Amino acid sequence: MNNRVDESPLPDQGHDDSAAASELRMATFRLARRLRAQRAIDTMSDGQFAVLAALTVHGAHTLGQLADRERVSAPSMNRTVTLLENAGYISRTPDETDRRRVTIDLTDYGRRIVDETVRRRDAFVEEALAELTPEERETLARAATIMRKVADR
């Protein structure tokens, strides 16, 4: 497992702002942990899936581009890429114009795994949303936008 800091203690003397901040932080960790548990292939780590997702969203990458995007060292990414290649999820092809580079892209099988994982993760959230009131769903939809803004600031 990767991260389980979802029971963080509250600050001692929480005035309103700090209480709100703690609540949001704890709720975020707890939900993230729950969502992360919904993986299509339990033997694939978050880091491995993140590479497949990056290739899906942003297309083919070189090794260095993947390492930069995932903020990981080149040797570490090389190892992950080798594992994904051996599992048949991605392909490595030498670059024609600059032969130091290799192009890394999804295989059809890798694409299928990504779809399956996304569908399963979304299925959990969709079912949960379906049990809420329309007002609650609206609140979460607005909150999602604000959360991204906060995370990216």
Added chain:
Amino acid sequence: MNNRVDESPLPDQGHDDSAAASELRMATFRLARRLRAQRAIDTMSDGQFAVLAALTVHGAHTLGQLADRERVSAPSMNRTVTLLENAGYISRTPDETDRRRVTIDLTDYGRRIVDETVRRRDAFVEEALAELTPEERETLARAATIMRKVADR
């Protein structure tokens, strides 16, 4: 780093429900990742801090209780506990009535580290919240409650 699945691809033909689910999932991962980066002591892992937080919230534990709570094997938890003990954050004391057991609890120093870490994590959220409109803050406060409900269902 632990988890970086914050760029998950959207489902192919997102109708409204599935789009809302994807947005919430992505926003949650992204914010969790950002918050996780705010650690007081960069050499302490999430797993180690989670143990300190559990002891703060729920009091002293035996090794097995900690392993169960964090959903980790006993040997793995034993290793984490040994590291935390060597760092001076926790104490191990043999149980008087059942001498197979050991009681694990925070030291004063460990308590201080928890407070510091919580304060730093909350500081980031508080600063971010301060830049929002009152309506946005209200939305996030309501969302936090709903998110916990979704995570715990």
Added chain:
DNA sequence: TATTGTTATACTCTATAACTATA
């Protein structure tokens, strides 16, 4: 000479299996 990818090596976190002490 600089850049891209890879290999060598080492450290952390995780697990299962085996062991010790106690119930």
Added chain:
DNA sequence: TATAGTTATAGAGTATAACAATA
């Protein structure tokens, strides 16, 4: 015999340093 904790060992993920091939 069963249980709680620990030790032994191994695999995955991470990093830095050193190397090979290419620009």
